[in-house]
Amino acid sequence: MEIQQYNFIFLYQETAALTKRLFIQLKRRPSTFFAGILQPIIWLFLFGALFANAPKDFLPGVDSYGNFLGAGLIVFTAFSGALNSGLPLMFDREFGFLNRLLVAPLASRLSIVLSSFFYITILSFVQSLAIMFISFLLGYGFPNIYGLGVVFATLILLVLFVTSISLCLAFVLPGHIELIALIFVVNLPLLFASTALAPISFMPSWLGWLASFNPLTFAIEPIRIAYSSNFNLDLIALNAPYGDLTCRNCISLLFLLTILSLVIIRPLLNKKLT
Amino acid sequence: MNQIKIQNLSKDYFDVKALKKININITEGSLFGILGPNGAGKTTLLRTLATLISPDEGTIKINNIDVIKEPRKIRELIGYVAQEIALDKILTGRELLDFQADLYHIDQSNKLERIELLINQLDMQNWIDRKCGTYSGGMKRRIDLAAGLLHLPKVLILDEPTVGLDIESRNIIWGLLNDLKKDGMTIILSSHYLDEIDKLADTVVIINDGKIIDQGNPTQLKNKFGGDRIILKVREFSDSLESEKVKKILEKIDGISQIVINASQGYSLNFIADRDKDLITKLKVELAFSKFKIFSLSQSQPSLDDVYLQATGKTLQDAELYMTGKRDLKKESKQSMR
Ligand SMILES: Nc1ncnc2c1ncn2[C@@H]1O[C@H](COP(=O)(O)OP(=O)(O)O)[C@@H](O)[C@H]1O
Numbered sequence: 001m002e003i004q005q006y007n008f009i010f011l012y013q014e015t016a017a018l019t020k021r022l023f024i025q026l027k028r029r030p031s032t033f034f035a036g037i038l039q040p041i042i043w044l045f046l047f048g049a050l051f052a053n054a055p056k057d058f059l060p061g062v063d064s065y066g067n068f069l070g071a072g073l074i075v076f077t078a079f080s081g082a083l084n085s086g087l088p089l090m091f092d093r094e095f096g097f098l099n100r101l102l103v104a105p106l107a108s109r110l111s112i113v114l115s116s117f118f119y120i121t122i123l124s125f126v127q128s129l130a131i132m133f134i135s136f137l138l139g140y141g142f143p144n145i146y147g148l149g150v151v152f153a154t155l156i157l158l159v160l161f162v163t164s165i166s167l168c169l170a171f172v173l174p175g176h177i178e179l180i181a182l183i184f185v186v187n188l189p190l191l192f193a194s195t196a197l198a199p200i201s202f203m204p205s206w207l208g209w210l211a212s213f214n215p216l217t218f219a220i221e222p223i224r225i226a227y228s229s230n231f232n233l234d235l236i237a238l239n240a241p242y243g244d245l246t247c248r249n250c251i252s253l254l255f256l257l258t259i260l261s262l263v264i265i266r267p268l269l270n271k272k273l274t
Numbered sequence: 275m276n277q278i279k280i281q282n283l284s285k286d287y288f289d290v291k292a293l294k295k296i297n298i299n300i301t302e303g304s305l306f307g308i309l310g311p312n313g314a315g316k317t318t319l320l321r322t323l324a325t326l327i328s329p330d331e332g333t334i335k336i337n338n339i340d341v342i343k344e345p346r347k348i349r350e351l352i353g354y355v356a357q358e359i360a361l362d363k364i365l366t367g368r369e370l371l372d373f374q375a376d377l378y379h380i381d382q383s384n385k386l387e388r389i390e391l392l393i394n395q396l397d398m399q400n401w402i403d404r405k406c407g408t409y410s411g412g413m414k415r416r417i418d419l420a421a422g423l424l425h426l427p428k429v430l431i432l433d434e435p436t437v438g439l440d441i442e443s444r445n446i447i448w449g450l451l452n453d454l455k456k457d458g459m460t461i462i463l464s465s466h467y468l469d470e471i472d473k474l475a476d477t478v479v480i481i482n483d484g485k486i487i488d489q490g491n492p493t494q495l496k497n498k499f500g501g502d503r504i505i506l507k508v509r510e511f512s513d514s515l516e517s518e519k520v521k522k523i524l525e526k527i528d529g530i531s532q533i534v535i536n537a538s539q540g541y542s543l544n545f546i547a548d549r550d551k552d553l554i555t556k557l558k559v560e561l562a563f564s565k566f567k568i569f570s571l572s573q574s575q576p577s578l579d580d581v582y583l584q585a586t587g588k589t590l591q592d593a594e595l596y597m598t599g600k601r602d603l604k605k606e607s608k609q610s611m612r
């Protein structure tokens with residue numbers, strides 16, 4: 001991104017226009033948005049039923065499986081949304097609409113990235129709130145105000161991390177077929193290799209190791225803790241094979257990963273967007 | 275004054291040399307036509323001007339600003355309407371214009387005014403609030419042109435803007451281009467239609483296979499021939515041998531010049547004949563003497579096509595037909611995807 005006579009009013013105007021376009025598209029084609037809410041709720045319902053008769057204290061710290069699962073599903077929803085964020089960009093590349101943006105005198109082409117990020121963040125907030133609200137109705141509780149803060153901070157980091165990777169892929173891969181295939185391959189395995197569905201103590205040691213390096217885990221655990229009534233940032237969130245991580249540790253790790261990914265993809269976006 | 279200076283411009287796509295050391299100067303406020311068949315290199319040239327691709331060699335300057343070194347400044351100056359129209363199907367035309375206006379940082383008060391004006395100029399009132407996905411080819415062209423004009427560019431670049439258009443849309447576009455020219459806008463327009471360039475352009479370059487064949491004022495280019503274009507056939511479908519023999523005879527006749535055999539039109543003979551009323555009679559006598567009959571003979575004012583034919587031995591239309599289906603446009607668009 002050429003940093004040149006930055007004009008923030010211009011940057012704001014073009015980013016707003018790009019974001020608005022994404023929301024108009026959403027408004028006129030809302031099915032994926034609703035599917036994104038519906039799917040986790042169906043899961044919540046089915047998985048909750050599947051383990052309804054499990055022994056009372058089979059999971060540490062929570063009183064039902066549905067309670068345990070909520071955090072995983074919120075993260076999964078945000079993760080899927082962010083993973084898909086490269087698709088509109090890929091279609092713009094394929095249909096030549098991107099050229100319209102590239103011949104325009106954008107203050108910075110960063111606005112193309114920023115708009116996707118805003119869009120996905122707002123989307124995943126709304127979806128998460130819907131899921132949280134419905135799981136509240138199902139009797140799985142609701143975080144307090146600090147807990148909510150942690151939920152959203154964690155989601156922002158995760159969304160930023162995954163969106164930047166997805167946008168990068170949208171520039172690197174040859175077409176939307178390849179992008180969709182990759183999303184398809186990555187999506188569920190990453191979910192299963194995290195602590196979304198089961199705690200590390202349930203896993204064979206190799207999977208436990210895998211799960212405790214999985215960025216999704218770093219997002220899921222703080223959100224899970226955020227639901228507890230005596231929430232604070234120094235509660236142990238994860239019993240990883242390499243040691244215990246507090247809520248704060250998890251969020252810091254996520255933060256580091258996000259910064260790292262931004263640093264790594266920057267040159268590539270620079271190259272593609274000059 | 276030369277507003278645009280293109281020097282030594284070359285561009286390869288792997289083994290295809292799309293542009294070969296092109297030199298062009300374009301005067302401010304003129305309508306500059308680029309005429310050439312499919313595959314000549316028109317789009318490559320215009321995309322380079324529009325900062326979308328960087329050349330392998332050469333320089334382009336617009337208002338003395340280097341296109342390669344300062345693309346952002348250039349983007350403010352130019353409006354670019356691509357050959358392939360890419361609209362967002364889901365947006366309405368008005369939403370698209372609004373979006374485009376924001377990309378060009380037009381302020382809110384001017385924005386609505388500009389959009390209204392263009393809607394009127396391009397006669398889009400009836401369908402501007404429909405989604406772009408429902409537009410016909412002509413509507414798409416018009417909205418795309420409007421998008422390119424929103425910020426009142428100093429230089430408007432149009433890549434084959436009227437190909438395949440209905441007559442109404444074409445006339446509206448031609449009308450608007452003439453108005454814009456009167457207002458002093460520099461317009462660069464590529465086409466493979468002779469009439470379009472002939473009607474609109476002040477200056478034309480004819481390009482073929484990445485090279486410039488000729489350039490100048492259309493009337494001058496045509497008058498260069500100093501006579502009429504004659505197309506002669508001694509049989510409906512002749513052959514190379516026979517045509518060569520006829521050519522030898524024609525070459526000896528005074529007042530006949532620039533003889534070309536057009537293989538794709540039954541080896542017809544194309545040449546320029548001085549405007550001399552006895553010449554055709556002389557021709558008939560000479561042919562009869564060598565036992566050739568005349569199957570058909572047509573006489574017309576030279577056109578820009580003759581300039582092309584003279585240089586390539588093919589008419590523009592034949593070159594166009596020849597290329598149709600030869601290019602793998604899918605693959606090309608994949609390769610030029612950014
Ligand atoms: N992306 C590309 N990859 C490979 N070859 C290309 C690509 N774009 C154009 N070409 C080739 O370059 C030549 C010029 O193409 P182009 O500039 O599109 O011509 P025109 O616009 O006059 O039809 C053609 O031979 C075409 O096949």
Ligand SMILES: [Mg+2]
Pocket residue numbers: 313316317318357433434
């Ligand atoms: Mg072209």
